[in-house]
Amino acid sequence: MPELPEVEVVRRELSKLVGGRIVRLVSSDKRIVKKRIHIVGRKIAGVERRGKWLRIPLDEGFVFAHLGMTGDWTVHDVDEAALPFERVRVDVARGRTMASARYTDPRRFGRFITTDKDLPEWNALGPDPFLEKMDLDRLARIMKKRRSSVKETLMDQSVLAGIGNILATEALFLARIDPRTPSNRANARDLRAIEKGIRTMIEKMLEYDEGKRARAPFRIYGQRTCPRCDAKLRHVVLGGRSSIYCPRCQKRHSRK
DNA sequence: CGGCATGTTGCGCA
């Protein structure tokens, strides 16, 4: 499920619960769930997102949630049976109505943390490109210091929060930049193109994830040939993640 | 059976 757009859709879904009171928590998976405080009886004050993390402020304390690789939250009726791969269930009373939030996660890389203070992981996140305008000067400063690829730098959550493998792949395709380009070789024009690519992809992926778009907006992720020039797409591994690009359309901008 | 997967962390090393 999870890159910035998917997590944003989950945030909107869970926002239905704001104002409600937690009346029951079902969770047995010790890998996913870390309980530092008791949350039954607490009231849900909001649902926030930064990058791929969710923060749910309560009247006392917080819940932090991460979807890992295969996690998802959905809101159901309380009488609904457990879903396949259901790992956490939070029942919420709001007036006379009840709702039941279910967390499913086959691969169990996700997290559900109850705590009375902010998480270091949350505080370490860089700016979220959907919540705030991208600071290209800051990005340029960071890029200049690194020699790993632009794609790896974009996916570093302390650089920009929320960019995952697909978003980075597709944004770089739109920007016509080779993902292997060393970060310190990216110039201001490249960064402007990348910013635009990221913005465009977030919008399209959001529409898709909200069901307003029938087909996934991916141009090269999972494809074999370039939709622009018909060249055979190429695979490389960057930072341990598989990456795809068009060797004809995507260039390394190695000059200053 | 082998290989791959929208993510993060921890460890050794420079």
Next chain:
DNA sequence: TTGCGCAACATGCC
């Protein structure tokens, strides 16, 4: 202190 490269985590799917 910061950056880099990689294995590990756990499980489903093709």
